Each structure stands twice: as C-alpha cells, then as structure tokens.
Amino acid sequence: MDLLAGLSRPEMDAADAVRVGGDAMSGERLLGAAAAVAADVRGAGVVAVHATATLHTVVAVAGALLGGAAVVPLPPDSGPAEAGHILADSGATLLLSGAAEPPPTTLPVVPVDPSRTGTPGPDATGADDPALIMYTSGTTGAPKGVVLSHAAVAADLDALADAWAWTPADVLVHGLPLFHVHGLVLGVLGALRTGCRLHHTGRPHPRAYAAAGGTLYFGVPTVWSRVCADPAVAAALAGARLLVSGSAALPVPVFERLAALSGHRPVERYGMTETLITVSGRADGERRPGHVGLPLAGVATRVVDDEGHDLPRDGASIGELWVRGPMLFDGYLNRPEATAAARTADGWLRTGDIAAIGPDGWHRIVGRRSTDLIKSGGYRVGAGEVEDALLAHPAVREAAVVGTPHDDLGEQITAYVVADGVGGTELIDFVARTLSAHKRPREVRFVAELPRNAMGKVRKSLLGRG
Template identity: 50%
Template sequence: MSALLPALADPTDEPALRFPDGAVTYRELAALASDLGVRIAGRSRVAVWATPTLAAATGITAGLLAGVPVVPVNPKAGERELAHIVASSAPEVVLAAPGVELPAALAGLVRIDVDVAGRVPGAAGTTRPVPVPEEPPAKDPALVVYTSGTTGPPKGAVLSRGAIAADLDALADAWAWTGADRLAHALPIFHVHGLVLGTIGPLRRGGSLHHLGAIDGQRLAVAVAEGATMVFGVPTHYHRLAADFEADPDAGRTVGRARLLISGSAALTAVDHARIEKATGLAVRERYGLTETLILTAARADEEPEVGTVGRPLADTEVRLAPLPAADGEQPDEGLGAVEVRGPQLFSGYLDLPEATAAARTADGWFRTGDIGRWTESGLLALVGRQATDLIKSGGYKIGAGEIENALLEHAAVAEVAVVGVPDPDLGERIVAHVVPTDRAAADDDLARGLVDHVAALLAPHKRPREVRFVESLPRNAMGKVQKKLL
C-alpha cells in the first residue's frame, strides 16, 4: 500500500489543520508529528486524549506516521467505561495537551505532552521532519475505536491502515473529494465520523480541515466564506442550522456556496432536508456506515440525492439484504431485509474478542450490521431501523419503525419522534410513538388521533401507532442518536 498520509511525505506550506487552539501547515504538521512519532515508535498502542483540538489531531497523526495503533479516548467517557477501555486496549503511552488534567484511569500510563503552541519544529521550512519508520503493511492496525457498548461493555474495533485507505479513496470517488477541498465540521474526533472521515480524510486527500469547535449558522457561514467547500454534520447539527438559517437568511445563502453538505451517524428527517435546501440551495447528502465497517454507502456528488435513502454502495463494497427471522403466520416482509456487507474497509475484528468477531459475521463471511433496509426503485439503500430496537412484530407483520417516524415527521405538528414496539398481549407488540410536538400547548388527544390517522393514510392501517406519547425531548447519545432503550 502507498502511504496512508502521502501529503506528509513531501510536505508543503499549504494549510493542513485548523482548530480553535491553533493551525498548522503540512510542513509544520509533518515536523511536529514525525518528531512525536519517533518518541512513541515501537510501542504496542498509544492512547490519545481526543478533545477537538490541534494537540489531539497532531497526536493521532503522529501515531499513524509511526505505525503505532492509536486508541482515541472520549474525554467525556465515564469512570467505569474509561477503566474498561484502558484495561482492554492496554496502551503504553497517553498523549495529551500540556496542562490537561487526565482522569485516574490514565494515571498509570507514560504521559507525553503534545505541545503545538510552544514549539513547531521546522515551521520556517529550515528543518526537515524527523525520519519515522517506513510505511507499515496495509493489514497492520491503525486505530482501535471503541463501540458505543449498547449491548454490553464497549468493544474495541480494530481498523487497519488498508481499510481506512480503501474507504477514504472510495469516498473520494463518490464525492469527487480532492486536495482542493477544505472541510468544515464540529464533530468529536474520538469516533470514526469526525476522526477517520473528518480528520484523516482531508489529510489523505492533501486538502485541509477547519474544525469549528462548535457549530452554528454564523460560524459555518464564516468558514465557507473563508473557503470551506465541504461540510460534515450529524442530524442534530443540521436541525439547529436550519433554525439558524431561518433566523439569518444571509448565513444560509453563504453556506450555499459550499460544494457538498454531508450528513451521517443517524437519519436526517425529510423536514430538515427541505429546510436546509430552502435556506442554502444545497441538497444534503447522506451516507451510511458503522464503527466496524467505516462507510458503506453514500449519496454521490454527481447524482441528486433521494430523501430517505443513504445512497449506493461505495466502490468494491457489496451490500445484500438477507431474509429477516420468520415465524409461523407472519406476513411477507415487503422488501425488507437484514443489511449484510463485505468490502475492503471492514474492521479486522474486535480486540482480543475472537468469539464476538466470529458472531458478527455470517458463515460465508459477510458482516451483520444489525440494520434493516430495503432497496428503492432507483437502486439506493433505504434504512428502516435496527433489528434490535426498530423491527416491530405487530399483528403478524414485521414493521420498520423508521418508515413510521418518517411519515410522522411529514406532519407539521411533529418536531421529533421515536417509534418503538412495546409488549402487547393481543398484537405481540404495539406501536408506540414518542412525539416532541412543535407546539406543546397543542399536544392533546385530538392531535394524537390525528397523528394516528395520518400514518394510517400514508402507509397502512397496520402500521399506525396504537399509542402516541408526547414528550419534551428524546434521549440521545453523544453522536445525536436516539437511545430508544431508554424509552
């Protein structure tokens, strides 16, 4: 494999990374990262205190250059989760910005401060980067990223250098992503969205990243005015941006000068799709993937996106829909299937968990995503939900929670919604919709009945909610995903 970060092999004075705590060119980053890389070379693994800072991004880059697997640590992880991650991954070193107080779980590790403010080796171009080891084999691990742990303690997904390179190159093809692009976002960099796509991605292309720290309409408009061509975000970001743009139309028009708006990590509602496009003139493109698989499908830059879908499989990526578990008396699945995938970007396995790794794959080697999907007439993948929480078996039918949620979001009275199945002695499970109303004062029995009738008319009577519960908000994790188990 060629270098994972080729632009650092022969660095220039073009901008590479910009965070709220500082900015570096490729020449400066190569000098900093290679100098730090020599200090960690040969270690089994290195933890990085992954705050959204230049120091953390430099530490991650140093690990990649030195061929040392990086364990990005969520700075908001609880005491128990953090202790589990440290015990599981057994890093020898932790990298952090000077002066940052680290929690007790990291206290036993050798600490190396990443000082980007006080010293930039070779900043003037007079000093060449310190030599680092030759490019490791493609199969070697680059990252160990811990899953959310919704079904037990978090598991460390081992992502190889080759998997990351293959996925980013396939996304470059889908999005026409080049070194001329400047990416803007405010995503955390301990997760694959903000880390692999949002930080390593620009560096692999030879472009640049402008990390905003936090996102709002005015801040993003300034970034685009300064040259940002691509924007990454999660649905929560776009929901808030839509409101910002409605209050400040000039900001929306400025953001519309970007080339691509990309959303991921959860489904963007049809309502917010329409609001963003009205404000900016740009249609948001969605993509789909998991920690273990990186990105699998994406709406392409050269095609108009279709709301409610996550695009086509990337180059060299295969996606199939396997039959869902059946029981006597159940109705046909109406095109729904369990999403299974294979491709060069899949993880190597869960760290030191061979049984869990084997259980995640089918007998013929496909990865079970746990998602439910269907193909549209145009050959795009639409996700209906998760098998664990979004496949509702009611009255002999298999029903996807996602399509009910999308239908409800087309109603003007619904701001947010989460649909779940709850045990029912007659139906097996009954459909319950948790609705955040646009007007709390209007949330009454008449509105609930209206929402039920709305779904029955749009979809089918057997897919209508049997109960509507009005709530102030929906529980979400750090990536903006609704935590349905809490409902």
C-alpha cells in the first residue's frame, strides 16, 4: 500500500510543492530524501519520529513508511515521563529527529537531513502491515498505542478524497501539530497520497492562513474562532474551495460568523484516533451547524443505550455512538483486554462519544460519555447542547459544561464560562429560555480561560481544580 503515491503527480513538480514554514521542496526531492531515510531504517520494524512542525518531520515519516517501518509520532512537548513511556511501550528501536537537540533517550538517534537523497526501493509494506502507532490518552492510565494499518489509512484518505472532492489540483493549507491524526494523517499523508500541494504554516496563525492562497483549509475550532476575530483574514479565505473543521465540535456561533465573513459554510467531520475519520459533511452537500454529517463510504454507525440497544434515529435520542468500517484500528498495542473492551464480537467499535442520528442520517455529536453525558434528576443531558446555548449569548466567548456531584439530582449541570459584562443568573435564565428548563446550568463559574490541549480541545478533567 503506497501512501506516498501522489508524490509522482505532475502537480508535485513545483519547487515548493511541499512547504513547512520557510522550507520547501518538490515531490521528487521529497521522495529522494525519504528514500535516504528509508535506507537508514530498513529492517528496524518500529521507529519513533520527533514530530516537530518542520519539513524534517515530513521527510522522516515518509522515509520510515517507505522503509517498511511503523511510525510512532513523538509529541515535541511531551515531558520525560510521557516520552519515555511512548518510546518504551511502542518498542521503537530508533528515533528520527531533525532537531539540533533531540529529546533525551537511550535509543539510537538518526539525524534527518532533507538535503540527502537516495533511490526508492521496492515497496516494503503490505496492506495489513502497521503504518502508524499513535498514542492516545484515555480517562485513566498511561497513553495507549493505537495501531493503524496501511490499508486503514489508505481507506480513510480515499473516502475523504471522495467526500471533499479532494484532487491533485488542490493546495492544502493548515498549521496543525504533526503528531495527531488531523495534522499528520489528514494534513500530510492526505496530501502525499492525493498528490496535491501542501502548505503547512508552521503554526495555525490566521494571517498565515490568509496569506497562503490555498484551496482547501484544515483547522480546529480555535483556529476558526481566531480567523473570525479578524474580518480581513476571514475575507481573504473567500477564494478557497473548502474549509474543514474538526478535532472538536465547532460552536454554532463560530460556524455562522465564519460563513458570514468568508462566504464559506465549513464542512465538519467526526473521528478519533482509533477510527480515523468516519463521518463528514460533503463538498457537494449541505453543511449544518452543530452537525458532523453522514457516514463516509464503507462506514456504518449506530447509537445505542447503556444496554447496547439501538436508539431511534430521531435526531433527539442520545446514546453512545458505535462505528464500523475499513479505517478502524487493529487494536491497542500489547493491550488485548483494552482492545476487547472497545470492540464488539461483530466488529463494532464503542467510541465512548455521545451522539444523536437524525431520520436523514445526519449525525450530531454531544460529547464524551465519560465527561459530557450528564445524568441530572433522571434526565440525560448532553453537555454540548448546553454549551451551544451559552455561546449563543453575545457576552459569552467560551463555555464548557460538566456534571458535578449534587445530593438531590445526582449530578448538576455546571458551566465554566469566559465572558464579559454578564452575570450567572442571566446566563442560567438565557439557557432556560432556549432549551428545556431541566437543561439549564445550576451554577455558572466564570474563568479567565479554559484549559485546552494542543488541538484546542477543552481539558474538562482540569476544571474545578484549585
């Protein structure tokens, strides 16, 4: 399975076909540099890549895949304990790094030099061979290695190319981290398989997006919110073909403001490390704020209750989303019990996400079952619905809703809000007028900012600490 097939496309002949920050190279040069890395790693089995936002990382990942190794992206901001766990647990035998000072490790460090070149050898991989081992944190325990095969990655990228009308004529622009699915799998391997030019802006600065002149843009909700904060930047994106948002729910007010300022109603999509992307809006279809679209080709979905029984597809009944399709992971590395717990005997993956499916198949993601399904006074309330209602208030800039212990209700709806010039009672009443009264927050706590991870997702486990 050649995930780099697009490098030989005529569109990749340009000297800046692949650009990361201030560095660029053609597809031919990238293939040659990757071949040199492939020679370094051939036979290594599993290699880690110090996944900085640099051209070195693109060369390293492409080279490791070309050499038949499974790639373990190592976040550049991981602390010693996390990095040590990832390197030891994955069984990596080498660390590829383009940094002058690579992370401290006992592994042999292979420097990555994009100026080197080599000759690609025969394809060293099979469809079922692991392409990536990506580490993801759950609610408890150390991060687990998610094993993704070449076939799974190819199936997902091809399904997205169909949904988004993604072709070699596109210029993909993004500035997302290169150690997550969004930035690395979609944002790098997607371009290299499709054969479209890639412009990675180093960081997702709105003005860098505006100056890039792309046709296809990837961003997380925080990026699109910041784009909307600068109307001139949003207007500069009017010439693009498609704006895509993912990695977290796009607040409805941001969707609507982005549409008003740029002329683009963004496509939203849903996925997780274990499944890659399984649900999305389409380039040739409608875009609904607050919804993530329809299953991709080859994907089946269902929403179930606590006993695993299917819930009605009425757009209102919320339960756990289960998915099945060719892009699902092979399992958690060296954790058969965790793998078995995540899957059913007939191949469904329990995502842990709460969703509703409408009569027409459109999906609405409510949040994580562990943090976003609040059971209050006998009602099941999705945190995302309450967050959207709060964000509709003009004074509210950010909002996160969680369930906190309550002697009578079991859990009460508690909102953490970043806002100016508004009181808690006013916001509670505002939600009660918008949603059912039982969905109103019982308490509003004002904060200066919400804790977020590198992809812009709110870290709800940190709310209320201190």
